Amino acid sequence: MKAKWSIFAVLVLVMSLLLAACGGDKEETPNENGTDEPGTNEENNGTDDPEEDGDTTGFVAPDASELHDEQVLNLLGGSEIPSMDTTQATDAVSFTVMNNVFEGLYRMSWENTPTPGVAESVDISEDGMTYTFNLRTDAVWSNGTPVTANDFLYAWKKALHQDTLSPYAFIMSPIKNVNAIIGDSDEGEDHELYGNVDALGVTATDEHTLVVELEQPTAYFLGLTSFPTFHPQNEAYVTEQGEEYGLEANTLIYNGPFVLSDWKHDEGWTYTKNPTYWDAETVMLDAINVKIVKEVATGLNLYKTGEVDRAGLSSEHVDTYKNDPEYADQFKTSKSPVLFYLKFNQKNEYLANLNIRKALSLGWDKFGLTNEILANGSTPAYFHVPTDFVYDENGEDFRAKYGDFNVEDKTKAAQYWADGLAELGTDAIEVELLNYEGDSARKIGEYLKNQLEGTLPGLTLTISQMPFKQKLALEDAGDYEISFSGWGPDYQDPMTFIDMWVTGGNYNDLSYSNAEFDKLVTDAKKSSDFAARWDMLQEAERILLEEDFAICPMYQRGSSYLAQPYVKNYTIHPFGPDVSYKWTYIEKH
Template sequence: MRKTNWLLLALVLVLSSFLAACSGGSSGSGGSGGDGGSGDSAEGSANGEQVFNLLIGDEIPSMDSSLAKDQYGIQWTSEIQEGLYRLAEDGSLAEGIATGDPEVSEDGMTWTFTLRDNAEWENGDPVTAHDFVYAWQRAINPDTGSEYGPYMMGDVIKNATAINQGEMDVEELGVKAVDDYTLEVTLDHPIPYFESLTTFPTFMPLNQKFVEEQGENYALEADNLLSNGPFKMTEWKHGSTMKFEKNDTYWDAENVQLEEINLQVSKDIATGVNLYDTGEVDRAPLTAEFVDSRINDPGYVAIPDMASWYLKLNQNRVGEETPLANINARKAVAQAIDKEGLVNVVLNDGSIVSNGLMPTDFVKGPDGTDFREQNGDLLTYDLEAAKESWTKAKEELGQDEITLEILTGDTDSSTQIVDYIKEQLETNLEGLTIKTMQVPFQQRLDLDTAGDFDIQVSGWGPDYMDPNSFMNLFVTDGENNRMAFSNKEYDSLVEQAGGENATNPEARWQNFLDAEKILLEEAAIAPLWQDGNAFLWSPKVKGVFPNPAGNDFEYKWAYADNAAAESAE
């Protein structure tokens, strides 16, 4: 979950081709002036109408926390629901429904959480340990069809994998309510980052009575949702607008100062900029063609992001082997794109070239060295090597002319990116024809799930603060591995990191370093860039901070400083 994440994280507001996670991911205050606390800061205080008007790049595919798998769903389920913990501004964990630190058994396998007794659902029902048990069992139940359930819980919560494969009953999941306010979780093996996982929507509680009363209609409309978080969804005009209002029954409502968040769907960047200039929205994403002309605007901000973008190179498209099953074809594609031109000209938003999967400044090893720095550049732009690999590929495939299709989103930004990639590949690899398939966000998610693409412009923001959030993506038959990549040594390294080396930081770190090298040596993906995000951001928008994992932004501690906006005019 971009993203758990970070996100994460790449912002789907800008590029609708982002796939969860996530999101995305995304550290720093980004000029928002937030203090993550009371609503007052050195830069201003809450005053005037406490309303934000924001843009969203497309419809939210699902507000069901068991089914949310993209940054839209992850972002807004995280605002209407709350799990055991939530992320604070510095990436640390803030108390949610859980109070204090959990008790952890000596072997690291049993975690006991004490829940607050003053948390309520929007309808007045108390939030209890039973709500967590129900939600977690629902997410892992194969009948639910959750992608993140098995991804986040498999080989983490005891018996989760067997349950999802239909081999055990959901009641045997390693989670139980000791009493109404004590939750006991049994892990499959020690998980160093388990607390971080609990901030993700998959692990948020659900009110069983309400969900079952709604049946198939649950989470399809605003009226079919029940909040226990800082906000509640009150309007949902599909494909058009959404409204979130402060949830007065939230246990920490006194520290939620924002009264209303209005979302308006806009895929067109120019339209968004115009809406910002006329004061109709308080934030608008910028793409390359707008950055140079608006970089000196008082509202211009550039926010670094933990999202990693790459081409997914599908080796088997819906049961039929593609030319990309040939390793030399994959290497040629991966090394034939001038990434400096992509980030400096096409994106022009603070993004940086990526030559690996793991983003820069995301995680550090036991000795304090950044992962990206330690593993270095693994797959770079190298035109001579690309042409040599392409010649070999055509000989091995017995083809002089090859056609491949690239799947991406239907926004202006997506068009600019895919046009650049198409031009680079067709120019640099003789005999290659690139067709583009640009589709709405939900359709792209469906095609990705089906593995129905040759190449896909894809991104991932971390769902939690650990290398595993990236490295677990490409294990054989993994929920997010939709491109037929399979490598036994890669699988073994990731498995060791989560198993026998889970409590050995040095060995675990080396597992991840070696796994990434295999992924890039095999050219399973073609790394492109690490996200930066440029915005026009109203001076009144305070207390909003981007997350390094999970949902892109946190709004619980946000507030409107209307006086700051007036003085900036």
């Protein structure tokens, strides 16, 4: 039964239009997306030239005469894949790989709108509370086993079970009873349903029908089902593999457009076309080779010698290639709704002091960072929810109400610093910045050190550059003082940025807690009033930044890179996993 045109249906339409109009921690690049910046929870969440990268108004398969004889794409990766278990992954590298070797009920299309995946269709109840997914009968795993409704039910319960609880369990919160099961309800672990995965509002009524009940109508739920945490797993296969599941290419089975045919840890991996995929005839690439390269200059050399098809540029390269006629059709820029920021871990006695956090937030020049150090289209960030990302029903940007927070002011910063030192009874502080590996991250760290030590007398900022996987582990354990981090949106709603910082949240590893902030987020999640919900989230962001200085926004990411024009329909998504290769092909050249 189709839903009526309620406020929720209107919201769905508004968001769908925005998806078409707006074109994670992630890894330090150069990466599969050709960028030169550290990543967030989800890769290069930006849009590129529509003609070059596939953000077209409709996908039309090329004629065979247009295709190059060798359909092989060669890319750069910035780090090892941290996890291939969809219930445990938290980062952009893993999510991008999963997006191409697995498939959920729906997947994001080349137009960045939800399109049927394993589900052939969905029936939505009139009140927007129940989704009945009708699974296609020709969807199979790469070992020939059918993909069934039970595969989804098993994976989702696994993600919510206390023994295997996913760090991304919160993303399933629109589903009935999820918050109670994982302890995120008002009653926390005292709720009668805490830990009871059998109470999940999901039923496999038969092998090809999955019924999902929601807590309240959620405009973006259909798109959420494309996110890797919602991907299926085959219980029999997972059980057979035991602790080896997902550790190697051959301890996985796949149901997406590609399979991992080779995975050399810390060196790279290879995707090959999945012949058992239900829509295999749409997939034109035979293989995608990803080589892990951590230095921008090395990646650029590989590009210039024709060994890879995309390469990120750091600031010193931008002007050279931007103005070189030889690269006129290869130089690209993009801007994405990805935010980078400093996390202040309040377990540290110095960083628990509000004046110290104010000083560290206001005591450096963000414009100098984006224009002199990055020089790639990134822009200073004085906010947590990015610009040009989400809009209200009148088309007004989320940023319109409050605009900028915490604009740099070195004079004020010095005074806050002096006040903080006095409150702490010291005249000197040493803190460590946890940083990504790579050229760009190193330059950013050095810039921050020079700026802050020059503004705040008595500060010593030491820098620790760590491989991506180790950095994630330290953050997860809360074992850091200040961390240079980033976040790319999982879905197109301000909540994907705001609810990270609720007390005890899976990504709140900085010991931040504010009861008023928590209540605003909780109430916003329950609200069906769009305007009221919007106001709550805007106020929560204001408290986070203007009152508590819990984090320090740094920049909204832009990217400059080189891309071969013969690579067509390289589809970049502004939220969720960064890239889809399903529609990519190599044109004759």
